[in-house]
Amino acid sequence: MEVRPGRSATVRIVRDRVYGEVDLSASAAELNRLAGAVAGGEGLLRSTAGPGGEHLAGVEVTKGAGPGVRIRLDASRGILVISGDEAARAVLADNLRAMAAAGDGGHLHLDHFPGHPYLAEGSVPLVVNSPHGGMPAR
Numbered sequence: 001m002e003v004r005p006g007r008s009a010t011v012r013i014v015r016d017r018v019y020g021e022v023d024l025s026a027s028a029a030e031l032n033r034l035a036g037a038v039a040g041g042e043g044l045l046r047s048t049a050g051p052g053g054e055h056l057a058g059v060e061v062t063k064g065a066g067p068g069v070r071i072r073l074d075a076s077r078g079i080l081v082i083s084g085d086e087a088a089r090a091v092l093a094d095n096l097r098a099m100a101a102a103g104d105g106g107h108l109h110l111d112h113f114p115g116h117p118y119l120a121e122g123s124v125p126l127v128v129n130s131p132h133g134g135m136p137a138r
Helices: 028-040 086-101
Strands: 012-016 021-025 042-046 058-063 069-074 079-084 107-110 126-129
Touching: 028 042, 028 058, 028 086, 058 086, 069 086, 079 086, 086 107, 086 126
Parallel strands: 021 126, 058 079
Antiparallel strands: 012 021, 042 058, 069 079, 107 126
């Protein structure tokens, strides 16, 4: 199943070679579409290129054996791949929905550490930005 961004929506996925992380920015609707694909274990969300940085073509979601969710780069296709078992994908999907619903801005850092509750070792660090940008107003 391919999940394409809406007409007025912009999905930006940029790889930072210096810090080794991927930065994802999208509208609330697009983050919710991505969350649905993550929960279902299938989907491809295409991105749009912008100025500067190393832009990726999109995010592909696949089912995996786990344990946990693995986030990796498929350099040959320029795609961020998210795969993992159903339980771990459900947690990630909930976190993506929460970021989409966060009305006060901010971002979500997804970085593996030993004992992480749902990210598998070897996952690429991912920053998911609030559709409202910046830091929370609290």
